[in-house]
Amino acid sequence: MSDVMADLETLSTRQHALFMSIGAVAFDPRGSRVNRDPGNVFYQNVDIVSAQRAGLHVDGETIVWWFKQSDAARSAFKDPAPRPIDEVLESFARWYKQHTDRSSFVWSHGATFDIPILTEAFQRVGMKAPWFYSRVHDTRTLFDLVGVKLPPADLRAGGHNALHDAIAQAEHVQLCTKRIFALAGAIPQQSEGDPRDEAVEPVVDSDAADGASADAEIVI
Secondary structure (H helix, E strand, O other), rough: EEEEEEEEOOOOOOOOEEEHHHHEEEEEOOOOOOOHHHHHHHEEEEEHHHHHHHHOOOOOOHHHHHHOOOHHHHHHOOOOOOOHHHHHHHHHHHHHHHHHOOOOEEEOOOOOOHHHHHHHHHHHHOOOOOOOOOEEHHHHHHHHHHHOOOOHHHHOOOOOOOHHHHHHHHHHHHHHHHHHHHHHHHOOOOOOOHHHHOOOOOOOOOOHHHHHOOOOOOOO
């Protein structure tokens, strides 16, 4: 199964921000390309009134910022036609489950924005986010450690469009993975299981263990 890269376009920067669109793409972080076929991507616009009724936040400064963006960026919020937020989240959760399993991760560009906002929105409409809290990955940390720069959205074709941004972020994750394996001199091998979930045996200091009871529990 795949991981998922998600991106939002919002009217606030708070954790309960109102978002106008969700873009996502299913991808293999170790792959060489991101599949952009219609069935492999998700893009929906959100009805702002329904999002406000759910208690999501609108910030005046962010609205002013959007007025300064291109007509193309703003027009994306009209096509496809906005739908009530509960319907959009239900559709997104259904699409997400079709492309993932328990080993999958959900990614976003930053640990404190898109995924926390989505999780909060799910809660506010009486739903549960379709991912487990420990299956969340952050591109900013990865890019910083590997030394990969994601061009600002203003400089990318189609920037400030949730789907285009999600695809660009997924492509840069794949670039990071290539660099990591190149530096390690290794090539990732296909396996039935997911190596990210392999159990790691704890290392026990033999000297310290001599004085410990054979039945003592080791807490990691």
